[in-house]
Amino acid sequence: MRDPRYPFTAIVGSEDLKLALILNAVSSGVGGVLIRGEKGTAKSTIVRALAALLPAVEVVNGCRFSCAPLAPDPGCPDGPHGAGAGTARPARLVELPVGASEDRLAGSLDIERALTEGVKAFEPGLLAAAHRGVLYVDEVNLLHDHLVDLLLDAAALGTCYVEREGVSVRHAARFLLVGTMNPEEGELRPQLLDRFGLTVEVRASREPSQRAEVVRRRLAFDAGPAAFAAQWSGEEEALAARVAQARARVADVVLPDSALRQIATVCAAFEVDGLRADLVTANAAIAHAAWRGRTVVTADDVREAARLALPHRRRRDPFDAPGLDQAKLEDLLNGFPDEPDDDPDGSDPGGPDRPDGDTGGGRPGGEGSHRDGPDGDHSAESDRHSAHPGDAAPDLTRTGHGHGSGTADADPSAAGPSAEPRPETGAGRREEPLDAGPARPARPFTVPGIGTGAPGRRSRARTPLGRTTGSRTPEGRPGPLHLKATITAAAPYQVGRGRSGRGLLLRRADLREAVREGREGNLVLFVVDASGSMAARRRMRAVKTAVLGLLIDAYQRRDKVGLVTFRGTRADLVLPPTSSVEAGAARLRELPTGGRTPLAAGLLRAVEVLRVERLRDPARRPLLVLVTDGRATSGTMEESHRAAELLAGVTSVVVDCESGPVRLGLARSLARRMGAAAVCLDDLTDLAGMIRERRDAA
Template identity: 70%
Template sequence: MIATYPFSAVVGLDDLKLALVLNAVSPRVGGVLVRGEKGTAKSTIVRALAAQLPPVEAVTGCRFACDPAAPDPACPDGPHEPGEQRLRRPAALVELPVGASEDRLVGALDVERALTEGVKAFQPGLLAAAHRGVLYVDEVNLLHDHLVDLLLDAAALGTCYVERETVSVRHAARFLLVGTMNPEEGELRPQLLDRFGLTVEVRASRDPGERAEVVRRRLAFEAGPEEFAGRWAAEESALAGRIARARDRLPGVRLPDARLRQIATVCAAFEVDGLRADLVTASAAMAHAAWQGRQVVTTDDVRAAARLSLPHRRRRDPFDAPGLDEELLERLLEETSGPDDPDDPDGPNGPNGPDGPGDGGPVGGGPDGLGPGDGGSSGESAGLGSETSREDAGSRPQGVDGQAAGTAEAGPQAVDGPAGSRPAAPAGRPAGAAEPYRVPLLQVPGLGEGAAGRRSRARSAHGRVTGARRPRGRLHGLHLTATILAAAPHQRTRGRTGPGLLLRADDLREVVREGREGNLVLFVVDASGSMAARRRMTAVKTAVLSLLLDAYQRRDKVGLVTFRGTAAEVVLPPTSSVEAGAARLRSLPTGGRTPLAAGLAKAADVLRVERVRDPARRPLLVLVTDGRATAGGDVERAAGLLDGTASVVVDCESGPVRLGLAVRLAARLRARLLPLDALSDLGSAVRDYRKAV
């Protein structure tokens, strides 16, 4: 067996180490979401932590890892007697792949045993395997939303409920949940972000010395994993022991009412939704106190917990970056610390004050600030909450142009349309965008089979039942009625003489469902001088930003092509990160002539490549233009390259005299036409769409 890279040998990443340790001490914290750029050892450190968890005792033969000292009375493999044989094994590390099905996650009816043995048996899923261990989800932002909902419900309740295919099962599912993601590949919905207890922003160090040490240790590990792990064995053993002692200490940790009010004040001041933030912060503060060897929660524990539990809960808009105003946090903690008194552990006479005895001081000397030698009263002083693993942001949500959401943009702007008008943006300065608005539903006609989403109709694993069919490969979702109807006519020829149904493999039918899919929404935006000269670019950017927001909510991939001057450019290759699209849109320059044909041709190139990469994902072209073509290329020929592509033309032409060029272009593309002014009027757009269909 290949050795796991030691947790203690990971360089830096202090916030991430602390977040993982707090969850190892107290699973009530609710897991960790690790956000960061690729190649930052996110997976390495998660796998390393699992090796440091105390081993567990389980009932021999129990598929649900029941604790012999307190077996689950509702265990499907139970009931377990107190004297049953037990085994001692390492804590489980279960990895949930992005392409996992619901059956694989929660379990389902064992169809093979049901048909061959005539018994109703339950086949456990990954949630059962992860009980009392670690459940690791890499690229959690790419996991289907319904699976994330199931996963987080089980993590919050500590129980998995399975009600499907005549199976009704409840079993314990308490685990340390860790999800990793690269924000460049798409964001989680704010509702799902809130379900993770803690979050950490991770980025690679910019210090050459630290980067060199990372490479040095990794090369040493790859050259001799066993030898490298042996050199860190003492630190790993001490870390595991400290985690075990903190777990034992946790039930006796006291949360004073003063600290509880402090937590409530901080959460209210940061305007987080709901009360989950208060509960998580309280649990994390108690775990931090136990980790530091204290029996009473202090302000330092509250500070460490708030820095990890609040940043992602302030994110209300998909274009808001998670972050926390640490100056505001410090001010709130200072204002709510209260007067010193003998019972206040933060006071000068308290156990953690300068004159108190304290019990969280150094107990050893770990190599990177996390080993058994960590001391101090806060994650930062212990080397567990500093450096580059956070992204500081202001205390107010930021819009696409870096302003407070909902406020008017600064400086002269151009607004043309329902919102009125302002002076045009100065030359050389990209126009900004106003507050996004709701847009009508744009769909690809027909029935697709792409990735699950919320835009166009598609055959999917979830949705309403529309029929049955023979299985294509492994059976997913037995259609019981259709299976019985397929087998019924053959019972006499198969020699059936008694009760029961004689089934064969070719009798099986699976459910056909119709749901919604996500599409590839490719924006092709005219950024020529005519758009800026007519003071429309702010309205255009606002419209595209609104469509990007809609694509985010409907789980689409997005791409952005612009054309100006003499050529077209792929500003944003197709991606699941609409945040990247908003960032490109913010800095989009304007000016020059209008090479419409080049823009259409470039869009056709992008779609051709994407059909090879992801053939099941159907495209939707959104062309934002006034229809003018003042630079080279044959528009008719370029439009022909897009034949058969579902398209929408957003007509940006305005003024008392209109040439109707975008109208003609929409007819050539067989596209739906939406005037820019009407796009912001949802009721008007929906009425127009209903008339069109």
């Protein structure tokens, strides 16, 4: 027998997360939860504990798609089902691994039966297994984009459509979708973020007593899981009963026009895109009212729903952190007249703070335990939101620092290259913030050839996913089977093998695996000259704007990025290669400038970084982006040329930042030695030029 899971009610803190999960358990219309948080914050533990709170489901005996006996799906592939009694089973928690294939997620043709019995049969996937339960995707930000699209479409429609390999199947797929992610490992695209109903940011408590209680309970659980779960069984049963009552009540909750106007006003004021935010907020407010035992949605329900439904939808830039200005939300809601108390008897099942009405007291979990219910008093949480409003998120339009006074207003176009300032940074020099312009689309760079790296959206690659381009005889264990090629290979030998009946007689030599071509993510290493020759204020603004545009391109194409800067007498790896592209934008924002230009040091540091990354991830091909005007005022040009030749085998792009009426062409000379493409800084984000280029190519 499997050991019990950690109890939901034993989780310390994380009140917003508990509330978001329970609102989804109460109403499937809320649309799921995305849990963002640093490592070690019990994200997976609390999701796995949720399944135990869900009511048992009645299913038709023998149905692989969990049809309800009283209302079976008329299009169920295992149907038609007659009316009758079914079997009760616990709600399932189905976990989708990061490395799952599309066949495993959606289902596919049952190859074994097709080849051995000659029949067309459907083998259901994880979406069918999760129907009427919970589908949990850990590290959803690392899941391949097309799998996320398929997953979220099924969650939004409540139906999974499979059209492949001669199979056309539709089956119900209604489940509570929960995804977890660590933002340090990369972000989801904004359009995918929008498909999650609610989002919660989880952070470890900085309160020593609360941290001690977490450790105390975890040690007690590890020492005896069954005994620990038994200590919390009473609260678990009470919370499960309250969830069931709220589920039964949610259909009777009324959303009055006044509350609907509040929702529309709040969503419009926060400038969220589309109308999904309004729908999710309305459904979450209804679920919250049912959870609190009310029959009419109130301003309090709208407030709690908006806090969870809007933060990830108000992002205006891929690198903006989710957040919501709590003070602004309060001002918007306070602009409406007070609503009458719609609770007919003034009661609130379970009390305002705890699902079972407990007002506190000792618990087996240990003294000082923190046991606020999932809908507990949020005054402390509101204070935190007020202290850190969403509009205090890092502003990535302010990227970096300028050089000191005396050259702040220098115009590099007013004099030749020799007249450009080369200030040294010193203790008495003050560096001023330097704004970057709004990021614009960057010219799409790719690595030539066909790679075998991690799935992404930049360069062509042989990947387990993508379109099928051919077949091959497998070496070792076969990969995804190419059905047509396998049958073609086996067909000429059927008579000689004595075939009788419908099934094919196959040998291992007949098997052919599919060759698929998709896109891979690359390692994009930015090497940026931050010296005095690049520090003329207008030029550095343009440089940072261009690099920010390239960072956004890397974010959209699922790349790893690194950032090397060189100035003074050294080169620094300010951002080791990472999938967290927004970290690169943050480092760029803090980038100081000034000093001499150690070009050779910057190139040699890039060589070393690429060497180490090649050992760590040999399949991921690099793309080097060097941003420079080609000058070297620390060291010699000969040293720079020798360093450039070491990068001759790497796919590279040199962004020429030289400006002024007289240009020496040093950056382009450097590009020739590297075997790199050279582009002008002004051309890098020339959207009109990109459109013309693509039109002419077509």
